[in-house]
Amino acid sequence: MMNEFKETVRKVTEVYGPSGRETKAGQLLTDMIRPYVDEIKFDALGNAVGIRKGTSGKKVMLSAHMDQIGLIVLDIDDKGFLRFAPVGGISPEMTVGRDVVFQNGTRGVVCREQKNVTPPAALTQMFIDIGCSSREEAEAHVAMGDICVYAAHFVDMGSRVACCALDDRICCAILVEAMKKIRSPHDIYCVFTSQEEVGCRGAQAAAYWIDPDFGINLDVTASADTPECNPMPMKLGEGPTIKYKDRSAVITKPVIEFMHRVADKHGIKVQNEVLPYGGTDASAVQTTRGGKPACCVSVATRYIHSPIETADLNDCLGAVDFVCAMAEEAELPLE
Numbered sequence: 001m002m003n004e005f006k007e008t009v010r011k012v013t014e015v016y017g018p019s020g021r022e023t024k025a026g027q028l029l030t031d032m033i034r035p036y037v038d039e040i041k042f043d044a045l046g047n048a049v050g051i052r053k054g055t056s057g058k059k060v061m062l063s064a065h066m067d068q069i070g071l072i073v074l075d076i077d078d079k080g081f082l083r084f085a086p087v088g089g090i091s092p093e094m095t096v097g098r099d100v101v102f103q104n105g106t107r108g109v110v111c112r113e114q115k116n117v118t119p120p121a122a123l124t125q126m127f128i129d130i131g132c133s134s135r136e137e138a139e140a141h142v143a144m145g146d147i148c149v150y151a152a153h154f155v156d157m158g159s160r161v162a163c164c165a166l167d168d169r170i171c172c173a174i175l176v177e178a179m180k181k182i183r184s185p186h187d188i189y190c191v192f193t194s195q196e197e198v199g200c201r202g203a204q205a206a207a208y209w210i211d212p213d214f215g216i217n218l219d220v221t222a223s224a225d226t227p228e229c230n231p232m233p234m235k236l237g238e239g240p241t242i243k244y245k246d247r248s249a250v251i252t253k254p255v256i257e258f259m260h261r262v263a264d265k266h267g268i269k270v271q272n273e274v275l276p277y278g279g280t281d282a283s284a285v286q287t288t289r290g291g292k293p294a295c296c297v298s299v300a301t302r303y304i305h306s307p308i309e310t311a312d313l314n315d316c317l318g319a320v321d322f323v324c325a326m327a328e329e330a331e332l333p334l335e
């Protein structure tokens with residue numbers, strides 16, 4: 001079970017898919033859920049959606065974002081070095097010295113200027129070296145506007161794994177696993193959303209056209225169990241979280257109560273989450289149309305937005321059970 005799931009996580013973290021360029025990721029993920037849905041749809045904003053019909057007449061929207069953070073090429077200089085800007089929350093400190101990969105497979109390394117730079121260097125003081133000696137040579141491989149991502153190096157530490165893009169592909173893997181198991185009376189919309197890292201944009205569009213009765217979003221959240229970190233309740237290995245608040249959403253009382261009720265009923269070990277920063281697609285579902293009940297289940301993750309994001313697969317398997325249990329409840333939380 002654990003190893004099979006780990007293999008899914010590896011596959012879905014290795015696929016290319018920065019914000020706005022999610023086609024490959026969407027293809028891979030929908031291929032994985034194809035046997036478990038009646039219909040697959042892609043919308044104009046890049047959301048990839050699997051739909052399974054139920055009998056209750058209600059719709060539950062499950063979502064996890066499939067986009068990852070990246071670097072977009074601004075300029076190519078005479079010597080073939082690329083200057084770039086961030087797509088999403090790129091940490092300068094975590095970026096210098098890393099290797100990157102473009103959609104067409106072009107590889108590069110991120111380095112910083114030597115003069116007048118006191119580390120940590122700003123992103124504007126860095127460049128990507130793709131192994132070329134002139135602009136012309138570089139232009140044969142990349143163009144202004146191309147987006148690269150951290151190259152995926154999957155680190156298997158047993159029940160814990162590290163890679164780039166665990167945010168939020170690890171939750172896409174949870175949804176794949178959940179789709180195999182859910183037996184729900186409701187229509188299930190399994191949405192791999194686009195453009196979360198640039199402001200929950202895919203989820204806004206998807207929530208509007210799906211018009212769900214309840215939204216269950218999955219994302220990573222910070223963990224406070226590493227040396228000298230800021231105090232927060234979340235830790236690796238303590239189970240999936242019940243989010244109370246982040247900077248984009250305050251989960252409403254009836255929804256929080258529903259989550260605790262379902263977790264208790266099924267004996268699922270959960271932990272509480274308050275994230276003082278960050279945002280998730282739950283906010284997009286909550287605020288669509290006339291307002292919707294929506295929750296967020298998170299996976300505590302270390303070093304978020306780095307190439308070595310680290311999570312515990314036991315928390316993910318707990319999240320699979322939790323998502324299934326909530327989606328299977330006949331009585332959804334109504335406000």
Ligand code: CO
Binds near residue numbers: 167197305
């Ligand atoms: Co993120």
Ligand code: ZN
Binds near residue numbers: 065167168196219220
């Ligand atoms: Zn995320």
